[in-house]
Amino acid sequence: MLNKKTNHQKKCVLCGRKTSWVDMWSSSVLMFFKLAVGFLTGSRALIASSVYSLNDILSSIAVILGLKLSEKPVDEEYPYGYGNIEYVVSIFTGVVLLIFSIVIFYESINVIFHGEHARIHWAASVAALVSIFINEILYKYDLCVVKHINSPAISSQAQHHQADTISSVVVFFGLQLDRFGYYHLDALVAVFETLHIAYLGVEMLYHGSMSLMEHSINKHKVNSIKTLVSRIPDVQEVKNIKARQIGRDIWVDLYISVAGGKKIDETDEISVNIRNILSDSIKYLGNVHIIFV
């Protein structure tokens, strides 16, 4: 039973990694393409749109690293495992997105108030269409993978591609209206994009930081752990639970009281019992520390 589970998990990891590599390379090509065309045509909206592709690249790297390192067990160098690496990547991605959004925001505002209008070459519209097309394909591909392996990481990658598609659609329409003399619309679209990117950046910084600060898992899960453990016959009371997420795994510090007269080798059995019950009901369980109080 254990072997079957491991084989299936291994397949999931391989499939997830392949998907992320495909995502990463496609997004890299797309980002440079949009940047190049954006600079050549002067479309700030397109340049801002390339930051969405940068976000796709960085999140794919996070997934690849996360999947690679989640296989590595705890070792002497990192006794609490490598799971936190995905949150570390997340906070740096957040900062990078913020920096780019500030720079492009400033540039775009400058263009709106001081810039001279120059008609943007139709190549920018073509680039926007290419972006919509490629992102839609990647979105559908990721969704299909999610159906099979149910990975939250790939699911969030799919959402990133959707955001990229939507932004490219807005860029495209902005560019069409630009032709009809709605000057500065391209830069205005860029401003809105940068605001959204800044929001995404702050969100990533926030969630990454929460996890790195060993934020507790949600209350429901904590309560269900408490209920499960309280039901065990020899456990008098669950005094406290500290549970946090390291990568995909949940690590638990359980503070329990048992009858004072119990011998230590009896409590060994209680500990084994607790660990078995928890690993049966929690899919990704890290270490469980059982502390008698």
Added chain:
Amino acid sequence: MEAITKNCISCGKRVSVFILMINIFLVLFKAYFAIVSYSDALFADAFESLNNVIITIIVLISLWITEKGENEKFPYGYGRVEFIASSLANFLLVIASLGFLYVSVQMTIVGREIVPKPIAIFAAAVAFFLNQIAFHYGKCPGEKLKSPAILANTRANKLDAYTTLVVMIAVIASNLGIPRVDHLAAILIGLIIAYEALEGMILSVRELMGIPYRDEEQKIKYLVSEIKGVRCVNSIKSRSVGRKIWIDIEIALERERTIKEGLIIIRNVKDCLAEKLNNINEVSVQLVSERTF
């Protein structure tokens, strides 16, 4: 010892606010004299101080957060926020130094056309002096409190002092008719800053990933092994939860011991460690029976 720590904590905050004031002043001061003296280098240096303003704000926020005690949402406290602040601060420093490098290389290639007025030398000297004050003032609380955030902040001021020194050399050399020495010095300084900041960033990231504190672990193993009733120290894990360390320890007792006796032994372990070591936040002790092989 408690009183000193309390004073140190409020000193740390006061000092950081003072450093923020210095950095804000430096931005305006350097920018003004850069414009007045036509010095590109001094203007670039003003951006470094702007970067330091952002860093100091990040540090201040983290100092405010780190003090909150542990609660349901954050069962291990808020201390790790300082490592997040330190990682991001150093990351911003890396980016700023790369920007400074880029500008220096560009100036080396393009060459300087306008010789900056000697008033820039005076401005650079004052800025250097102020940065040194900020650095030395921040060093004491940083080291006493072992605060990664405050130390990251003082590093930023130290490096700003170095770059300002280079600017001073650059302006002097320019006025003496020696064109290249300043650019080469600038590139060298830029590389040193980037290296130091990268090192600082990696250190903070490793703390977030949970590197063990081997020296403390050795001491603890020795101390705990000596405690009556402890047959063996099976394992010790340590990680930083901010300024102090969290210890997870597993000790083996005789099979026949009762839990009641075990709890007394745990109390003795905690008291002993609290007495002998002053950088421990919490010791969480697991009890198992001694295994005979």
